[in-house]
Every structure is written in structure tokens, then in C-alpha cells.
Amino acid sequence: MKTPRSIVAAIALLVLILVISAIAWSLRIQLYTTRAPFSAFLILIVLLVAGYVFMEQAKLGKSFPVRRIPAFEAIEEAIARSVEMGRPVHMTFGFGTISSSMAPQYVAGLGVLAHVARLCGRYGAKLIATLGVPEAIATTEEIVREGYYSAGRPELFNPAYNVRYLTDQQFAYASAVQATIVRENVGANIVVGPFYAESLIFMEAGNMVGAFQIAGTARETQIPFFVLVADYSLIGEEIFAAGALASGDKETLVSIRGQDLGKLISIALVVLGIIMLLGGFKLVDSLNWVWKFG
Amino acid sequence: MSSQISLGKVLESRELLYTLLLLAVILPILHPIGIPIEISARTRDVYNYIEQNLKPGCHVFVEVYYEVAARGELEPNLIALTKHLFDKGCKIVYSSLSAFGVVAFSLFKANAADLFANKEYGRDYVYFGYIAGGEAASASLAKSIKGTISVDNYGNRLEDLPLMKEVDKATDFDLVIIVSSGTDVFAYYVRQWHTPYGAPLLFVALSVIAPSVEPFVGAKQAIGMLVGQRAGAEYEVLVGRLGLGIASMDAQSTSHMLILAFIAVGNVVYWTKRLSSKRGGSR
Amino acid sequence: MIDWEVFGAWLCAALVVWIYSFAYRDNVLYKLAEHMFLGAAAGYSIALALDSLNRVLIRPAITTPQTFWATSWHYIIPAVLGLLMLAKYSRKYYWLARYAVAVNIAVGTGLALRTVPIANIVRQITATILPLWGSDPVKTLNNWIMVLVTLGGLTYFLFTIFPRRVEGVPPSPTYWVYRALYYIGVYGMMVGFGALFANTIMTRVGFLISIYLIYLQPQAWASIAAAVLAAIAIILGALRKK
């Protein structure tokens, strides 16, 4: 089988960066910032290139098994159940904003929303998406619309009902969301995104009406509340994997293999570092090495 | 309907739990029980550090960075530390990198009026008020206070304040205390005050965020950390000014015991149901 | 003439009590408090938005127009993009709203990609490289826990690359190592979750104490009156439902 040009190009780019770095290193040229250790840049580049190569390989039809993520699979059950009970489905994404480093988590939440909206269209469920980030209003409306239209149920789409921007102030948003969950008597409460202290408020509101709850975030301090209180939870990086699964696209899904590669690299570095300590060599110093001479 | 109300249901109802919880918090504040408190090694280390290293006439910088909701946890620490510092004869410069810090400071001052009673503003302590700009402002303060701001919180010019003639930059301070309800501001001071100027930092953190700033303390970038209300109560005992901290510890104890009791009841109810259904009971 | 200070203090106490009343049951007074809160918060955030526009864009453009047009002329672009967000009401030009979202998502993701490799990966790896032997047994035990739970957690999250058990063939040693680490990871994380959850209770009780001291205790009668009203509202609401 012929290796496609894109893969060759990506690997060539990686090799080129390594060669240039090696040359610059031997000539002691200041090529990289002193703000971050060089290893961070290296890990970033390796993961980006490897993820890209995986995705290009998938285009050739290469596939592999993926571990089940029960929380993701439960979304369909949750929606089907609330349709049976005649109750709406609620989804929200948390208080983290799009223009901060919380953006990736927010985008992951929007990916899950696309999945939820499609399923709501298929089952004819009413979807209420509440949000606290004004930039995302238009996007959210579009996603919900797409979900209903692609399932041939345009009559269910009513932006003023389906998408509710409450406010961007954390607890005003939280107070309105908890009221929405209880007053609309939602059957499924799906919350995925960057959550702060409001996480538990949403979980308890869902519990008051006995909603089926699926929750996920990558914000460490809020994970316990989701894991211990929700019916199903997406822990940490699982929300990003869920976003990839939700796309329903094989090539996109393959990108999560990049996450696995990163974990294997981390495990290898830890094990290697500990073994090297036996010989008195400190791998920590090399990892912390900043591109700086003299 | 009423026939369905059983003991288990009443015990399981959230309304009962909430009402008891409110009482468990409010009653001990009104009538402190006075459960004896044991001083943790961590708090004692901080106390000893101040006791040994700060001499009369030294200068301390205090960052007040918390919203009023976090007052219960952080204010006892701030008051007890202030008392300790004034007792040692230190002069204190207060500042806030957040707008809500101004409200917190005025409440703190009103609550600790006895400490400020015989202290003169401008000579013994100063408050800058809110300084906008986050990390950049912190860096600029470390370089030169008078280069960053020109007036204090009350509109006095800094040049007119005697205390401000003695201090201007990070190295002028013998201790820098950060009282914060957020994680970021600790990192600002580590990056802008400790790393370049070696300023000794003392953290006062909420108990929820303490784990995330623990690495700085572990790496000796701070001389110590006071964690939450408990540390506040311990410090109050150490400096001998009992206040909100120690009163709150009773409230903490009663509310925690109540929650533990409810967890126990929950388990009993759960296992009774489970065992009876296993035996082929009606439900 | 109303004393606005006193009225404000009563309002504060009432709002706090009515918001707490939701924990018992949704009621009219919570609904009122919630809608007041929503209106105030929305108005506040719009005012803050005007304030930051004023700070970044309008004031420099008015007070120092020459330097503004020389150095910061490009601030007009995001202003136009921001106005284009109104296009979401249009059936035909809805896609114009995407441009602004694109900029903000890219800025956020760029920020994340800068900090994540250092803070989330390199720092965590270096902190886990610990000696697993030594004279101090407590420290050694701590290091073992640290390393095993971290590796176990990483193993738990593997999505696509892991050894599988094939029917009829005795599982390989790799498989057993994988399973062991997997369970250490799960149990280790559970301990962490339980600890963090329980540790949070203290802060939350601390918040309640602060609120009680600031808003409720000084206005005891207003709070009690508000609580009685909330109780009546809850009971009436329950009766109406029946």
C-alpha cells in the first residue's frame, strides 16, 4: 500500500523540526522561548503530527476498536426515556467562557450538543439548551436547528424555546438553570463543558425532578460532584473523546488515538525516569530544560 | 396519601435535612459550644515563623483578594494575622488586586476595630484599594509601588503617607501575605514577587483551593499556608483573640456531624430496603 | 421619603431567604427573586460590556484620536465582527455571526495550547518521577502510591490501545499488568473524589456562615418575615397543584 503524500509531509515536518532544533542546539542558537521547557514544545508537536497521521491513515480505511464510554452511550437511552415520559431534554455547558483557555471544553460540549440534537430530532424530543456564554448563542441555535431539520422534524424547532441564553453572570445563570430544570420538569439533564461551582446546583436540581443525569467536565475540582451524583459521568478527557464520538465520523474519531499515544508517552517517561534514578540520572532536569545557553 | 408517610421517608426528605442543617449552623454561632481545638503543625509553623523572623518596625504586605461569600473562611485568618503582626510591632500595607477585595477589606476593618483603635493610618498601616491589571499590576507593584499608583483607597497621595516613605518595592517587605479565594493570584505573586525578588510569601487559602496551590508550598516558594476556617480558628487561639473562626468551628462541627448522621441514616434505610427486597418483601 | 439604606438591607435579607427557599420547593417568591436577579445580572453584564468597550475602544478613540488611528485602527475589525453577531436573526446572512465566534474560539484554544503542554503534561510527569526506594519508609510508601495511582489512572483512560483477552488463549502478562493498573487507577481516583467532595463541605458551610452574618443576622425580623412569606408561598403553591 502506498503511503499518502500528506502522511509523508507531516512526518517530514516533524523530522525537519527535530533536525533544525538539533543544528540550532549544536550551534547554540536561541531558537525557542525561555518561557517554557523545550520538552513541552516537543510533546505538543509530536502529538499534533501523530494525531494528524492517525487521521490520514483512517482515510485509507484503517480502523481499530474503541473502548466503550458508557456515559456517551447512555445519552440515547436518556433521550428515549424522556420522550416516553413526555418530558423535555435539558442540556447546558457551564460558565467557562469561549475566549479563555476553557474554549476546548466548551467546543467539546457543543460537539455533544450536536449529537443530542440529532437524537432529539430522531426521537421527537423537546430540547432545551441553556447557556451562559453570549458568543455561543448563534452557534447553539444553529446546532439545534440542524438536529431537528436533518431528522425531518423542522416543526419542533422554535429558537425562543429551544435555546435560552440566560446571562453570563455565573450564579444568575445557575439560578435560572435550576429553575428551568425544575419548572420544565426535564426528563434528561445532560451537562457537558467547563463547569465551576455551579456543577452541583445543576445536579441537585435534576435530582429534585428525578431526571436522568449525564454529566462531564475536565475541570478537576468539579469532577467529584459529577461522578458521585450523576447517573453517568464523563471524566476529564472523556468529554473530548465524546465530542469525537459524537461527530459520527470515523476519521475524526481516530484523533483520540493521539490522546492514547500521549498517555503512553507519559507512562513511558515516568517509568524511564524512575529507572534512570537508579543510575543516578535525573530525567526531570532534561524535561525541565529550557532552551537557554550560558 | 398520608398512609404512605413512613419514618424512612421522613428521614429521607431533603426538607428535614435542610432545616436541621440551618439550625446546626446558626445555633452554635449564637451560642458557641467551645469544643477544644488542637493546633495543627502547619499553623504552628506559620506562627513560629512570624514569631522568630519579624522584628518591631518591620514591614508586611497583605493582598486582600476575596469576595464576601468567602469571608467566613478567610477573615478569621486575616484578623488573627493582623493582631499578631501589630503585636510584633509590624507596619502593614494592604492592597487588593480585585474590586471585591475593597468590600472585604472594609468589612474586615469594621470587624477588627479594636486592633486598629490605637493605630494611626498612614504611619502604621495603609490600604491601597483596588488596583486593576491582574498579573501585570502585581509585577509593577513589585518593581515600584509609587510607580504604579499615586493615591490610596481614600484618595490620599502616597507621598504624603509616612509609611510609604519607608517602602516602595518587593524587597522592602519582610513578609508578603496573600489572602485569596482564587488560585490565580497565588501564582501571580509567586511569579512576580517570589521568583524575581525572593519575597517570602505566606498563603491564606480557602480549603477547597488549597490542594491546587499546594505545589508552590511544597516547592518552598511560600513559607507556609493557612488553610481555611480551621487554620483561622487555630490562629485565633494562638494569638489569644477568639472570634468568628472559633465560633464557626463549632458550627462546622455540628453541621459535619449532622451530615455524617444523615449519611448513616441513608445507609441504614438503603440496606433495610435492599435486604427486605432480597427476602422477597412486597417492594 | 423612603430610607434607601434600610430598604436595601431588608431587600438583601429577603432575597437571600427567598433564594434559599428554592432548596425546599420552587415557589412564587423564588421566582420573583430569580427574575430580579436575572434582570440585575443581565443589566450589570451589559454595563460591564459598555465599560470595557469604553476602556479599550471608545475612550482612546475620543481622547487620543491620533495615536488610536495610528496604532489601534485594527480594533475596528472586531467591532465590526461583533456587530455582525446580529446577523443571527437573518435567514440569509446567519453565517456572518460565525466570524466573531471563530476569532474567540481560536484565541481561547490558542491560549489553552500554550499552557497545557507545560502545566498539564510536563509538570505532572516531572512531579511523578519519584524514587521508589529509600531509608524513610513513609516517604517511600507515599511515592509508591503516587506513582502507581498516576500510572493506573492513565491506564484507565486508554481508549484504543490496550491488551485484550482472547477467548481460549491464556492472557498475556501485559494483560494482567494492564488490569491491575486499571483497578489501582479506579480505586485511587475514587479515594480522591471522596476526599475532595468531603473537603468541600467545609468551604460551603463557611459560605453559609458568612451570608448569615452579613445579610440575615443584622436584619433578623426582615429575614423571619421573608421566611414566613416563603413558607406560605410554598404551601399555597402545593395546595394549588392539588
Add this chain to the structure above:
Amino acid sequence: MSLVVRKYVPQIIVSAIIVATVAFYYLYVSKEVADAFGRADKALSDWAVIITSFALIVGGIDILRFHVLRIKKEGLVQAPFSAVTIALLITMVVFGVVGWYYSYAAPELGITITTQPQFKWLYTNVYAPADAAMYSILVFYIASASYRAFRVRNPMALLLLVTAVIVMLGNTTVGGLIWPGFLSLRDWIMTVPNTAAFRPITIGAGLGTIVLGLRLLTWREISWMGRRE
């Protein structure tokens, strides 16, 4: 053509900004380039602030529209409440604009948007107490949540319960009365197993972020654009 402006240009914007911000952060060419990048970086974050500000104003219009529609549709049950929201929103904005006017017309008064007296009154007496109350309502929720979360269904839940009980007893003074060791045991749990438990999650979240960044860069993550063209 229409597909280009609808779909490709926004994606090109995303990729270009991500590549530029990341590349210039890590690469070092010369001091001048680094300084120029620092300025560009500041400008870009200002761009984000400007866009967010406009988004907030558009969001305000959305809130108004939502509540006007509710008054029309749901009648008397909802109308008074929606009216309260609309009235407070408009009042706050009007007072803010008054403050804004004074900041230009009479700068010596020191009144700005956020320090206008009536605006401040509404903030301190409506917004602030409600905000603090919502934050502290968590105390009720955490109590009822722990009541349900710590049921011993299986061995793992037992471990969870034991950890939680130790931490809770270690946090309170009563714990010290029962057994003085709770305090140090709590400290150990919080520093060793707790740190270890969150480390793989932190690493994983970082990896997930990088991979999502890759998907945005390669135009595979398109949910943020809304409909699929």
C-alpha cells in the same frame, strides 16, 4: 463562492490564529520579533474583549426578546416576572449609561458606568446578595448530595465513604476529640492519594485539549459552526 465565505473563511481564521499564537509563543527569532509578538498578543486579547462585549449586548437583546415573547405567550402566570426582569435590565443599563455620560461630561465627579450611585445601589442590594445566596445555597445541595452519594452499594463505595468520613472528621474539632489522629490522616489523604488521583486526570485533560486543538486546526471539529453546509 458562498460556501467559501460561509464555511472555509471562518475555518481559515481559526487555524491561522491558533498556529500564530502557538508558534510565536514557542519560537524565538529575535528580541524585536518577540516584542512585536507581545504587542500583537495584547491586541488579539483586546479583540476578544471587544467581541465578547458586543456578544453581551446582543445577548441582552436576546434576553429582552425571550421575555417579551413569554409575556405574549404565557399570559399572567409569567408576565409579572418577565416584566420585573425587563424593568431591572433596562434600569441598570440606563443608570450605567447615565454614569457613562457623566464620565465624559463631568469627569471631576469621578462617576463612571459602574460607580453611578443608583447603579451601585442596585448592584449591592439586588445583585450582590442574590449572587452570594446562590453561591451558598450549595451548602444545602452538598448535604443532600453527600447523603445520597455515600451509600455503600459496593466495595468501591465503601472506600469512598471511609475516605470522606476521615476527611470530614479531620476538618472539624469534634474529630480531634474522638481520635487526635484524624487531623494528620486527613492531611495525608489530601496531599498523597488526592494529588495522585487528580494527576492522571490533569494529564488526560491536557492531552484531550491538544487533540481537540488538532481537530480544530484540521477542520474536523465543526460543531462550533452550527449547521453543516
